[in-house]
Amino acid sequence: MIPAPFIVGTGRCGTTLLRLMLDAHPLVAIPPETHFIPQVISARRRHLRPRRAFLKAVTGAPFWLDNRMDVEELKRRIWALRPFRVGDALRAFYGLYAEGRGKPRWGDKTPNYVLHMRAIQEVLPEARFIHLIRDGRDVALSIKDLWFGPATFEEAAQRWVSWIEEARRQATSLNAYLEVRYEDLVLRPEETLRKVCDLLELPWDEAMLDYHLKAEERLEEMVQPMRLSAGRVIEAAERKAIHTLTGQPPRQDRIKVWQTEMPAAEQERFERIAGPLLSELGYETRESGSL
DSSP: OOOEEEEEOSSSSSHHHHHHHHHTSTTEEOOSOOOOHHHHHHHTTTOSOHHHHHHHHHHTSTTGGGGOOOHHHHHHHHHTOSSOOHHHHHHHHHHHHHHHTTOSEEOEEOGGGGGSHHHHHHHOTTEEEEEEEOOHHHHHHHHTTSTTSOSSHHHHHHHHHHHHHHHHHHHTTOSSEEEEEHHHHHHSHHHHHHHHHHHHTOOOOGGGGGTHHHHHHHHTTOOOOEEOTTSOEEOHHHHHHTTGGGGSSOOGGGSSTHHHHSOHHHHHHHHHHHHHHHHHTTOOOTTTOOO
16 A cells, blocks of 8 residues: 555644645645544444444534535545445545545644554554654643643643653554654754655655745635634634744744743743653753753
């Protein structure tokens, strides 16, 4: 099977940046976040009508409209599957998306799939997981005021640690798993992308370095408002706005932002929880004092 990239991470760690870089390759199309795979995997065991359950999960996903997909054609392909297997149904969805962009290969970028990699591999053995890791303090600063962010820096630290540790636990039983540092992707994009291409058995193409030229166009796919449980509605424009920097070449000034923007007291609280993992990953802490 042709390798399929699955870009995962903690959120605000560079997954959209890498998605746009890979999507700029003339062979690969990666849709906006899907969010439905865990549900369709679970549904296969509970429903007597798996095709209906699959289509309901996909078309009812939070960002279904972002895919700009012909739902009738998707239904036709799903109902044509004999027998029905979740993996084949997912391939039909991603394949249809890629065809619509004139490309033969597909992938996925849904950060929280970092918690579901083993389950995804079970139904899609061609999945190759690319885990983006960014300094947790920069992640916390980037996510703290967003609708999906934790309420405090302590909560941000706990999430960052737990998601990375869970990813590494799952990685021991994955066929293909690569950790990519956000900082490397920004500082050494070609070198880092070549490693990703090797994992994917994908020929190198310079177009990936010019991802920003088409970033705005690709983000225009984001059209679906999102209603939060508290009743607030996140409009598509607000969803797109948090990715505006992808319309520029990699911004090196977004590295180590915590050193100037995170108060010392918050740094201390964050490191009290995440310090050991920060050090293990080679990030500077108050105790280590250096990278």
